[in-house]
Amino acid sequence: MIRDTSAQDRVIQAAPGRRRQVVIAVGALALLALGVLAWPQLQRLGSGTAGTSVSESRLTISAVERGAFVRDIAGEGKVVAANAPTLYASNGGAVTLLVHAGDKVARGQVLARIDSPDLANRLAQERSNADSMRADVLRAQVDARQQSAQLQSEYENASIDLKTAQNDLDRQTQAFKAGAAASMQVDHARDTLEKARVTLTHAAAGRGMKEDALKFDVQAKQAALARQELLVKDLQRQVGELEVRSPADGQVGQLLVAERATVAKDAQLLTVIDLSALEVQMQVAESFARDLAIGMPGDISGGGQNWKGSISTVSPEVVNGEVAARLRFDGAQPEQLRQNQRLSVRVLLDKRDNVTFLRRGSFADENGGTAVYLLRDDGTAERVPVRLGARSLDKVEVLDGLKPGDRVVISGGDAFGSAPRVTISH
Structure with missing residues (x-):
C-alpha cells in the first residue's frame, strides 16, 4: 500500500473575531468612498436645484466667442454653358446631319440640311x-x-x-x-x-x-x-433656313434626331455649346436663397486651382427645396473646362468683425432658437433666454443673453425636456 500524508496534516485554529473585523473595515472604507463621490450630487439634490441628470458624453459643448463672423454658402457646382442653344427645324422634311456630337463648329457653319419638296x-x-x-x-x-x-x-x-x-x-x-x-x-x-x-x-x-x-x-x-x-x-x-447653321463658335452637344429622319416643323434637331462663355451652376438650399443677390463674390476651385467669380443669375423658382444659382468667372475664362465638370463653389454672403457667436448646432432650431442651456460652475446646465441673429454654415450670431467665454450646450439638449436646470454627470 501507498502511504499518504494524512499523518502530516494539522488543523490551525483562527483567532476569534479577526475575520469579522476585516469585513467591517473593508465595508466602512467602501461606504466612505461612495459618500465622497456622491456628496456633490446629494448636495444638489438636497438643495432642489436639479431634477434631471444627463451624461456629459451625450452632449456637445462650445464656448461663446467674439471675432470675425463670415456667412457663406459652400457646395458643389457643375460647369454649364451660358449660351447653349437648341436648334429647331424651320420646316418639316427629311434631315441630313453634317456633323457629329462633340465636333467643333464655327459661327455660320451648316450643321444640317432639311429636304422639303x-x-x-x-x-x-x-x-x-x-x-x-x-x-x-x-x-x-x-x-x-x-x-x-x-x-x-x-x-x-x-x-x-x-x-x-x-x-x-x-x-x-x-x-x-x-x-x-x-x-x-x-x-x-x-x-x-x-x-x-x-x-x-x-x-x-x-x-x-x-x-x-x-x-x-x-x-x-x-x-x-x-x-x-x-x-x-x-x-x-x-x-435658306432649311440649312441649319451654328449660331456661335463652339461644340456640338447632342444630336436629337437620327440621320435622314423625317421631322415636323419646330422639331428639336441638335444643341450647340458655346465654350467661350462658361458658368458654374450650384444648387442652394431654400433657406439661404433669399440672401443671394446678383454680383455677390464667390470662390471656385477644382483640380488644385482657384478662381474668383460672382453670381450672375439666381433662379426665381424653387425645385425640390433648392434654388439654382450661376456664377460667372471674373476676368479671363479658365482653359480646359468642360461641360458638366464638377467644381467646388463658395459664395460669400456677409463678413463682419467683432461679432459674438457660437458654433452652429441643434440648439439654433430647438425651442425656436430662443433659449440655450448655459453650463454653471456647480456642474449644472441652466436654461437661459437668448436672441440669435445671422446664421452661417458653422456659426450662429448671438445678439443678447450670452457673453464671450460662456459654455453652452449646442447639441444634445433635446434630452433635457425643457427643464429649467439639469445636472451634468461626468
Missing part, C-alpha cells in the same frame, strides 16, 4: 406668279402711255378747232361790218366757236381723269407685284 415647289410657283405680275405691270405702263398720248392728241385737236372757230368768227365779223356777209353767218360762227370751247374743256377734263385712272391702275399692279415679291422673299428665307 413642298416648300421648294411653293417657292417656284410664287416666283412664276411674280414674273407674271411683273409683266402685267409693264403692260399696264405701256397701255397708260398709249392712252395718255391719245388723250393728248384729242386735247390738241380740240385746241386747234377752237382757234379755227375763233378765226372764222373774226372773218365773218369783219365781212359783216363791210356789208359782205349776213348777220346769220356771224351768229353761226359765234356758235361754232362756243361749241369748240366746250369741246376743249371736256377734252382737258377727260384727259386729267383718264390719266389719273391709268396711274391708279399701274400703282395697283405695282403694289400687287410688291406683295408677291415679299412672299417670294419670305419663301426664299424659309428655304
Whole structure:
C-alpha cells in the first residue's frame, strides 16, 4: 500500500473575531468612498436645484466667442454653358446631319440640311406668279402711255378747232361790218366757236381723269407685284433656313434626331455649346436663397486651382427645396473646362468683425432658437433666454443673453425636456 500524508496534516485554529473585523473595515472604507463621490450630487439634490441628470458624453459643448463672423454658402457646382442653344427645324422634311456630337463648329457653319419638296415647289410657283405680275405691270405702263398720248392728241385737236372757230368768227365779223356777209353767218360762227370751247374743256377734263385712272391702275399692279415679291422673299428665307447653321463658335452637344429622319416643323434637331462663355451652376438650399443677390463674390476651385467669380443669375423658382444659382468667372475664362465638370463653389454672403457667436448646432432650431442651456460652475446646465441673429454654415450670431467665454450646450439638449436646470454627470 501507498502511504499518504494524512499523518502530516494539522488543523490551525483562527483567532476569534479577526475575520469579522476585516469585513467591517473593508465595508466602512467602501461606504466612505461612495459618500465622497456622491456628496456633490446629494448636495444638489438636497438643495432642489436639479431634477434631471444627463451624461456629459451625450452632449456637445462650445464656448461663446467674439471675432470675425463670415456667412457663406459652400457646395458643389457643375460647369454649364451660358449660351447653349437648341436648334429647331424651320420646316418639316427629311434631315441630313453634317456633323457629329462633340465636333467643333464655327459661327455660320451648316450643321444640317432639311429636304422639303413642298416648300421648294411653293417657292417656284410664287416666283412664276411674280414674273407674271411683273409683266402685267409693264403692260399696264405701256397701255397708260398709249392712252395718255391719245388723250393728248384729242386735247390738241380740240385746241386747234377752237382757234379755227375763233378765226372764222373774226372773218365773218369783219365781212359783216363791210356789208359782205349776213348777220346769220356771224351768229353761226359765234356758235361754232362756243361749241369748240366746250369741246376743249371736256377734252382737258377727260384727259386729267383718264390719266389719273391709268396711274391708279399701274400703282395697283405695282403694289400687287410688291406683295408677291415679299412672299417670294419670305419663301426664299424659309428655304435658306432649311440649312441649319451654328449660331456661335463652339461644340456640338447632342444630336436629337437620327440621320435622314423625317421631322415636323419646330422639331428639336441638335444643341450647340458655346465654350467661350462658361458658368458654374450650384444648387442652394431654400433657406439661404433669399440672401443671394446678383454680383455677390464667390470662390471656385477644382483640380488644385482657384478662381474668383460672382453670381450672375439666381433662379426665381424653387425645385425640390433648392434654388439654382450661376456664377460667372471674373476676368479671363479658365482653359480646359468642360461641360458638366464638377467644381467646388463658395459664395460669400456677409463678413463682419467683432461679432459674438457660437458654433452652429441643434440648439439654433430647438425651442425656436430662443433659449440655450448655459453650463454653471456647480456642474449644472441652466436654461437661459437668448436672441440669435445671422446664421452661417458653422456659426450662429448671438445678439443678447450670452457673453464671450460662456459654455453652452449646442447639441444634445433635446434630452433635457425643457427643464429649467439639469445636472451634468461626468
